[in-house]
Each structure stands twice: as C-alpha cells, then as structure tokens.
Amino acid sequence: MQLLNTLYVNTPGSYLRLDNATLRVDVERETRLRVPLHHLQSVVCFGPVGLSAPLMHRLADEAIGLVLLDDNGRFKARLEGATAGNVLLRRAQHLRSMDKAFALETARAFVAGKIKNARQVLQRGARESKAADEAARLTRGADDLAASLRALPSAPDLDTLRGFEGEAARQYFGCLALLVRMDARPHFAMDGRNRRPPRDRINALLSFLYAMWMNDCRSAIEAAGLDPQVGFLHALRPGRAALALDLMEEFRPYADRLALSLVNREQLNAESFVQREGGAVALTPEARRAVVVAYQQRKQEEISHPLLAQALPLGLVPLVQARLLARAVRGELDADGQASGYLPFTAK
DSSP states (O other): OOOOEEEEEOSTTEEEEEETTEEEEEETTEEEEEEEGGGEEEEEEESSOEEOHHHHHHHHHTTOEEEEEOTTOOEEEEEOOSOOSOHHHHHHHHHHHTOHHHHHHHHHHHHHHHHHHHHHHHHHHHHHOSOHHHHHHHHHHHHHHHHHHHHGGGOOSHHHHHHHHHHHHHHHHHHHGGGSOGGGTTTSOOOSOOOSSOOSHHHHHHHHHHHHHHHHHHHHHHHTTOOTTOOSSSOOOTTOOHHHHHHHGGGHHHHHHHHHHHHHTTSSOGGGEEEOGGGOEEEOHHHHHHHHHHHHHHHHSEEEOTTSSSEEEGGGHHHHHHHHHHHHHHTOBOTTSOBOOOOOOOOO
C-alpha cells in the first residue's frame, strides 16, 4: 500500500488548473505550486477556490477525489468519476445493512474502538498531569469510559447503542479541557462539544481536523470497494456518507490528540482564530495551513497495528480498516473457520 498525498488548498482566491499531467495552483496569476497528478489521492478545497473544467475532467478520469468544503471545513460537495468498487461487495453491504444483528455488532465495534481510543487520551493525560486533583478527575473520566465499554454488549438495538455512545462522548468532552496547558486555558476554554457552527476555539479546531479525517476515511472506503453512503451505526440520510462517519469514529481521538498538541506546543494561539457574526469561531487562513501541515506530518508517523506484524504510517490505517470491514461484509472466515466480524483499530 502506498500513502498518497491529499492536496489541501485554503488560500482564498486560488485557482487550480491542469498543466499537462500536473495540477498547477495559481494565486493572483502567479504560480505557487505544481503537483504531479500521479502523486495525488484527493484534492480538498476550503472556501473560495476556483478550478478549471479541464482539471475537473482529468481528476475524474484519474479517480482523484475533489472535495469542496467551506471555510470551517463543513462539507459542500464532492466530484468523483465513475463508481468504482466491486458491485457484488456493495450488494452484500446493502444486504448486511438490513441485517439487524450484523448491523448492531458492527456498529458496536465502531463505538468500542472510539471509546477505547478516547479512554487512552484521558489515561495519558492523567499520567502527565502535574495537578493531583486534575489527574484524579481524568482517571475518573477514564473509569467512566471503561464502564461505558462494559455496557456496550448489553445494548439490544442501535438506538440504545447510540445512547451509550452519546453518554460516553459527553463524559469524555467534559474532561478534555483539563488536557489543555494551564496558561492556555483562558483562550481555549470549552464546555463540551459544539458545532454547526463551533462556538469556541477548541471546537473550531476539532471540526477542522474531523473534516480532514472524514475525507481520508471516505477515500479509504471507496478504495476498498464499499459504498460510503450505506453505514451501520449512522442512519441513512440523503447526502450523508454514513459509512465514512462510522469508520471515522475510532479516529476522532487521534484528531483530539493532534488538536491538543497544536495548542499545548503553542503552534496555535488565540490570534489563530477569528470570531464571526452569530458567535461562530473559525481558523485564520494561516492557522489552517499550519494545521494541514501538522496533520500531514502526523499521518506519516508509524504506529503498530494490532493485527499486523509490522509498523505502518497512521495515514494508511483507514485503508487497512476499510479492507477489514469489507472482509466482514463478505463474511470471510478466519483461521479457525469462524466468520470474522469487524475489529476496530485501537492503539496500544
């Protein structure tokens, strides 16, 4: 597997055009960047960015995804070529989505992966905390998440499971502010998770990072031949990439960890954000660039996958997970002759 690049374009007024087999980025009629198309997996544009029709046709021909997001990272549109993937796999996926037992078990796995990884964020914060009372609160939060994990097998249906997931998320975000460096807290206070629009700096940063993870998870699902619209945990809804949202759940804590690192290492500060009418908070263009660079660097870091005998870049893990999900959908048997259900990615 090759970790291809995603090109993120967030400079207002940029214009993307085709130059032979190269994507060219112009700003005010000056060429700022050239990228060979064969190096790209997708192109993500934030805000007012222009594109030429020949480039859009070529991206579709080369199966390079083109994603349009607003300034806050909220999805607007996606351009892609002819539907890829194995039609038999997609048919099996559609049938599996209507199998209540399979859908529940697969959704349970996504939630378990998310909670396990979130719990590790709190446990790590408790170990590194210099304040005994805060370390105790983080430890209690981690214990609460452990209780949520133990409760998951008792969920008789998807609605109950979603309730457990929502309560675990509430407990987790109630502790997350304690992981912000003490002197940065006046500028990076948060009261739980809020979005559409985010109303504080931490939530604005999280929304931006989640949008990038979402794009990578959707690309991984399509590369594995699955239908991104048909999920198990997230309900079907027109225009919603439900399966990409499912897969992204276990990666949300990785976005949270990167957000905390950017703040605690002073790579972002209060001036990295702007407040708009209505109370919405957004990253400045310069801050978006810094976050994109940090995200791309984080994706290159090697991690140990629990099912593989080798280290691999974090950016490849969504593709590995999408392929494991495809195996589960097909009902492939494991070495013991048992049907292999989906196993979420959890870091050690």
